[in-house]
Amino acid sequence: MVFYRSAGEIPRKRHTRFTGADGALLHEEMQGEEGFSWTQSFLYHRKAPTVITSAASVELPDEGLVDNIPLLPRHLRTRDLKPGGDPVLDRRVLLGNGQVRVSSVSADRDGVLYRNASGDELVFVEGGSGVLESAYGTLAVSSGDYVVIPTSTTHRWLLDGPELRLLVIAAADGGHIRPPKRFLSPIGQFLDGSPYNERDLRAPAEPLPDRSGEAEVFVRHRGGMTRYTYAHHPFDVVGWDGYNYPYALSIRDYTPSTGALHLPPPTYITFEGPGFVICSFVPRMFDYHPDAVKVPYNHANVDSDEVLFYYEGDFMSRSGSGIGQGSMSLHPAGYIHGPQPGSAEKSRDAVRTEEYAVMLDTFRPLRLGAAATEIEDHDYAWSWARGEGIHVDA
Structure with a gap:
């Protein structure tokens, strides 16, 4: 993202000893782009975020991508897709190339814990409303919202009603989705006259209440998908700060x-x-x-x-x-x-x-x-x- 936010409890200095109310050491996690050379966020966990107890490959459905031959304009009626399923696992790929995938889903149940390690996701909420839960907190979303989810952000979709229709534009091969450079100053502030700015963007304001116990997380990566079992829930965060976090922009605010x-x-x-x-x-x-x-x-x-x-x-x-x-x-x-x-x-x-x-x-x-x-x-x-x-x- 392009500007700094902070939520919950964080230490005064990075990489220093930081303890919780019980005196136990909290565990710092850095989520950064382009190695250590671009924007970063720092999350502070009650338990180590690295402890996995099992891992299994997840078979993904064949996307069936074929060339547009003969070369024709196409009209796809997305609402004719079979409704139902998980907001992540039951997405159907409509279009794609080596840099981006476009998929659609009309979910009727809450989603699994998930992170996309192969690129950022831009999710347009076509219908319904819900909550995006992540290690950063909660973000309420509704029809007409763009939701940008940075690479490797662990999250899940929760429905507020019977249906949540999502159009997903996912960057591939490590790609990041950002506001256009022409909207921003050299230090990342939105310029006056840009069609939207910081005041239009919504982000999690507080970490979630403590979650304990094991958790399964589905991880999309460049080689496919892996299901990990973690000994400690990834949402056990007391605070975070930085520039990478999920955020929403309503198309009506453009x-x-x-x-x-x-x-x-x-x-x-x-x-x-x-x-x-x-x-x-x-x-x-x-x-x-x-x-x-x-x-x-x-x-x-x-x-x-x-x-x-x-x-x-x-x-x-x-x-x-x-x-x-x-x-x-x-x-x-x-x-x-x-x-x-x-x-x-x-x-x-x-x-x-x-x-x-x-x-x-x-x-x-x-x-x-x-x-x-x-x-x-x-x-x-x-x-x-x-x-x-x-x-x-x-």
Whole structure:
């Protein structure tokens, strides 16, 4: 993360003797990025966080990733995925490459203890509400929240209701997801004029009450997944401080930009990772030039694949395509795409848009997961032709 926080009890100096109320030595754990050379947090445990009593490999389902051949735009109806399951173990991979994985789950039960040791996770809460418990404390989340979970943060998802729908963008190969550098000063403060800042970010404020006894933790790593049994619960933390911790940002707190003429998608960048960026489209005033065309112009992704997840609202430029809430579109590099036929004319008298959407742009081609083939709308690629009344042999 980009700024310092502290919660609970910590010693005045790092790496010094620190005891609890009973006089027993507390155990310092450093969670750091890029070896010892980047941001760090320090957690203080009642018991040693290193004591494992068993370890077992966990067989992961085949993601079934295949190349997007023939090269086509794709429309995935994520709400057609089979609901239920664990918020982590029952995620279904939709898209992926060597730098990022996109998955979805509609969980109906509390999750296992888990940490992803292969990269940061950005979780968008599409529906429901719940609590993210971690070694840092509790973080209440609800529909519309982005939740950033740093690499190797032990956590679990707890549901507040019958369902928690999550869209997960997970960095791979040790990647980290951060606010764009252009929003930040050289020492990490959000600049005035950035679309969100420190006041919009929520993080755990206090450590959890002491947890004792054994605990199973599922660890995702670059070689697969391992289930450890720990002699001491990982949430037995009395305090922590530093720059790495889970935090949340509501998409509703993202401040949009407007212009006389249409602004390109990078205007709405929200987070960045190695080989990808994430943008937020939120309600905003339309372009105010008297001759402005208020829907996106046709464009070709020369260097990137473009994914758009339609969260909420009225998606005017996609009218007639079959796109709706819960839809995910993929427009790959090499394919020219744009608004649906007739939408530019319909937008002429509109003054604002009321849509919410999350966009992922990747700079390496995305492959299609097995789950994607289960929920694909195979008519989507031909929707522009059919919108003009052109017959398609497909």
